[in-house]
Amino acid sequence: RGQVLRPKKLWKNTNCLSMKLAILSSLLVGASSFSTSPLARPSTALHETGADLRTLAQGLNPVVKYYDPWKLSEQNFWGSTEEETIGFLRHAEIKHGRVAMMAFIGFIVHANQITWPWPMTLDGQPFPKADSAPAAWDAIPEEAKIQIILFVGFLEFWSEVAGEKHYMRGGRPGDFPDFDNKYIPGGALNLYDPFGWNRSLPKESKEKRLLAEINNGRLAMIGIMGFCAESQLEGSVPALKGVIPHYDGQVMAPLAAGHGLVHMEGLF
Numbered sequence: 567r568g569q570v571l572r573p574k575k576l577w578k579n580t581n582c583l584s585m586k587l588a589i590l591s592s593l594l595v596g597a598s599s600f601s602t603s604p605l606a607r608p609s610t611a612l613h614e615t616g617a618d619l620r621t622l623a624q625g626l627n628p629v630v631k632y633y634d635p636w637k638l639s640e641q642n643f644w645g646s647t648e649e650e651t652i653g654f655l656r657h658a659e660i661k662h663g664r665v666a667m668m669a670f671i672g673f674i675v676h677a678n679q680i681t682w683p684w685p686m687t688l689d690g691q692p693f694p695k696a697d698s699a700p701a702a703w704d705a706i707p708e709e710a711k712i713q714i715i716l717f718v719g720f721l722e723f724w725s726e727v728a729g730e731k732h733y734m735r736g737g738r739p740g741d742f743p744d745f746d747n748k749y750i751p752g753g754a755l756n757l758y759d760p761f762g763w764n765r766s767l768p769k770e771s772k773e774k775r776l777l778a779e780i781n782n783g784r785l786a787m788i789g790i791m792g793f794c795a796e797s798q799l800e801g802s803v804p805a806l807k808g809v810i811p812h813y814d815g816q817v818m819a820p821l822a823a824g825h826g827l828v829h830m831e832g833l834f
Contacts, residue, residue, distance in 0.1 A: 614649035614656075614736075616640070625777055650734040657733040660740030663783015669790045673699040677810070686710070697811040698797055704815055711821075721757075740776075794818075 616639055623632040643651045681693035687707065694705035703711070724743065731737030745754040759765065764772075796806040797813040816822050 614652050616648065616652070619652060626781055646734065653734040653737070653739055656739035660780060660783065663780060663787060666786035666790050667783055669699070670786045670793070673790060673793050675699075676702045698793075698813050700794075700797065700813050700815055700817050700820070703820060740779075 696702040728743040
């Protein structure tokens with residue numbers, strides 16, 4: 567139903583797909599153009615008040631500036647304060663942006679049927695080659711899905727309990743605590759800067775990268791939703807028509823195609 571981005575076909579049909587792929591690439595790469603300017607370089611330290619959000623928004627996008635039409639930052643979730651609510655919202659946006667950036671790249675990789683060369687399971691089963699990331703998810707064994715869900719759950723648990731200060735209690739939104747050898751046998755590489763290459767960066771460079779990360783995350787959220795929309799309703803994203811293959815499953819119900827423990831169709 568749609569042209570699958572397999573490696574051999576991709577290289578042979580470059581003229582056919584180059585413009586559309588360029589559009590996709592520009593969505594992700596173009597985030598750097600929204601980075602803060604030298605004239606307005608706000609700090610990303612806490613930003614837990616409405617005034618701080620407006621300062622941050624000016625640095626993130628001088629054109630759009632502050633945008634909160636639903637006034638979420640003023641809602642005081644769960645009876646909390648404005649500062650706690652803003653800390654929650656900022657952390658949620660950064661985390662969703664990071665997941666979306668990985669999902670955006672992952673969707674492209676799976677659409678090109680690029681997999682690891684070694685077996686996926688101990689019994690020698692290879693990684694599935696599918697037309698899209700959702701189809702690849704459906705094709706992996708139930709045990710693999712459980713492992714992925716448990717690993718993500720561990721990361722979520724660790725981010726909530728291991729930091730010095732919670733992001734709703736004066737901590738830094740988006741900060742993921744380092745892994746501690748006392749709790750993880752053998753230690754583990756940290757998610758950000760595992761080899762410590764960026765520790766000596768000037769503070770100004772770090773601030774600029776944090777702003778760029780937020781912008782890239784926002785664009786990636788738009789990008790991955792565009793992929794999912796086109797895979798469900800062909801032609802809904804004109805720039806992706808004929809590029810993203812149709813997916814017969816339910817992108818918003820990733821456990822619907824499972825069995826046993828991971829089968830949750832109709833739960834909601």
